[in-house]
Amino acid sequence: MTITTTALNNAAPALLDKPVEAPCTYSIGRRLSILLAVQTVIGLGVLLAFIYGATSMLFVAKHEEELRSYTSVLVDVMREADASGGEAEVKAKLAWLAERRPGTFVQVQRSDGSAFYRDAAPTFDVTHTTARGMDFSVPTQTSGVLQGKLVLDCSQDAKTAKRMALLLVGAVLAGAALVGWGTFWRVRCSLRPLLDLAAQTKAIDARRMGQRLALPESAEELQPLIDQFNGLMHRVERTYAQLEGFNADVAHELRTPLANLIGHTEVALSRERSAAELEDTLHSNLEELHRMAAIVNDMLFLAQADRGVKARRGAPVSMAELVRQVVEFHEAPMEDRGLSVVIEGDAKLPVDEPLVKRALSNLLGNAIRYADEGSQLCVRIAREVGGGGMRLWVENAGPSIDPEHLPRLFDRFFRADAARCEMEKPHHGLGLSIVAAIARMHDGLPAAESSGGITRVGFSLQAKPAGA
Numbered sequence: 001m002t003i004t005t006t007a008l009n010n011a012a013p014a015l016l017d018k019p020v021e022a023p024c025t026y027s028i029g030r031r032l033s034i035l036l037a038v039q040t041v042i043g044l045g046v047l048l049a050f051i052y053g054a055t056s057m058l059f060v061a062k063h064e065e066e067l068r069s070y071t072s073v074l075v076d077v078m079r080e081a082d083a084s085g086g087e088a089e090v091k092a093k094l095a096w097l098a099e100r101r102p103g104t105f106v107q108v109q110r111s112d113g114s115a116f117y118r119d120a121a122p123t124f125d126v127t128h129t130t131a132r133g134m135d136f137s138v139p140t141q142t143s144g145v146l147q148g149k150l151v152l153d154c155s156q157d158a159k160t161a162k163r164m165a166l167l168l169v170g171a172v173l174a175g176a177a178l179v180g181w182g183t184f185w186r187v188r189c190s191l192r193p194l195l196d197l198a199a200q201t202k203a204i205d206a207r208r209m210g211q212r213l214a215l216p217e218s219a220e221e222l223q224p225l226i227d228q229f230n231g232l233m234h235r236v237e238r239t240y241a242q243l244e245g246f247n248a249d250v251a252h253e254l255r256t257p258l259a260n261l262i263g264h265t266e267v268a269l270s271r272e273r274s275a276a277e278l279e280d281t282l283h284s285n286l287e288e289l290h291r292m293a294a295i296v297n298d299m300l301f302l303a304q305a306d307r308g309v310k311a312r313r314g315a316p317v318s319m320a321e322l323v324r325q326v327v328e329f330h331e332a333p334m335e336d337r338g339l340s341v342v343i344e345g346d347a348k349l350p351v352d353e354p355l356v357k358r359a360l361s362n363l364l365g366n367a368i369r370y371a372d373e374g375s376q377l378c379v380r381i382a383r384e385v386g387g388g389g390m391r392l393w394v395e396n397a398g399p400s401i402d403p404e405h406l407p408r409l410f411d412r413f414f415r416a417d418a419a420r421c422e423m424e425k426p427h428h429g430l431g432l433s434i435v436a437a438i439a440r441m442h443d444g445l446p447a448a449e450s451s452g453g454i455t456r457v458g459f460s461l462q463a464k465p466a467g468a
Helices: 002-016 028-100 155-190 192-203 223-270 275-306 319-329 331-337 353-370 403-408 431-441
Strands: 104-109 115-118 131-139 145-153 316-318 340-344 348-350 376-383 390-397 446-451 454-461
Touching: 028 104, 028 115, 028 131, 028 145, 028 155, 155 192, 223 275, 275 431, 316 319, 319 331, 319 340, 319 353, 319 376, 319 390, 331 353, 353 376, 353 390, 353 431, 353 454, 403 446, 431 446, 431 454
Parallel strands: 340 376
Antiparallel strands: 104 115, 104 145, 131 145, 316 348, 376 390, 390 454, 446 454
């Protein structure tokens, strides 16, 4: 066992020292800029590729037209020259035309394949891909059918097309860069309200819980987020205030029994005491300890309810029967004050019997404490209209509660006034808070009303859990 413990202890620092990996983050502006730049490259690339293809087709059509036109001229000139002067005249005319069309090359062969005419050394490479050719034939009287080939120099147009392609590629890249930079700048400007909200959020702390998010100019996309955050902060502020008040109330409630314990113990130790006196001191201290234990147990129960714990429902039971069982438990204090109870209505619901009895006991105890002596208490049970739940009220005649105190009646440690807190019957102010918690555990709600000397406090319960 010792070896196992040592191994675990030695392994613990390795687990603690393991670095926590930071979540991957990205820049919205950078990502949008890249996406729009890529879209721009694709869009402009397709458009400019279409333009380049159309221009290349125009160049090809232009070359074909030039070849057909010049070929027609050559055929006509060779026919006329053959008719007027024979082979010598044909060759002279071809040489004369070659001098005036430097961007062309003409080669003519006889029908047997022998060379008839060839232009001087061309100024361009006739075998290059930029050169385009066209064959033609001319019937003559002296040499039969001559087979010729016309080659056109298209290098200038090819260079123009190449420069155009480079220009278009540069335009695509420049457009993408411009769009990317412009998008990044606009996104940063558009996201500036988010940076303002982040700065406002960072400024909120425990000393400035009332601060809320706001923008000088409301943004339609951000306003729902601002409203939700402000609503959350309102709930946090309210919970924080309740927690501060609760801590103060707990300290106040525990201070009295602790002071009593300390005082009784100091008095008992101030001089020698008899066994009977020490026993009385211990009994008194035990009462204070029981009171403190009750406060702690109630607080633990409320903490469980706050975490969303639901009641364990059993078989349907009669609520009137549960009320009668609780009334029997309170017979002694009711007889002391001359009170009676009447139960009106009934309903059967699947509930957690111990919890519902506890809520009923708290309501009856509260009503007995503040009811006029000799009056009658009334417990009303009614089914809710249009639902499977029920509502229960405990009514007593006595001092009315101020309307401004009713919303806080179920807060922890809340007491409306000194007149409703009898010092001879001390209680720690958690009874109605527990009633509200039990109601929520049954998917119900507490309720209270007081007017004309009649106070009604109760709760609602649902037959089925929420979402069932």
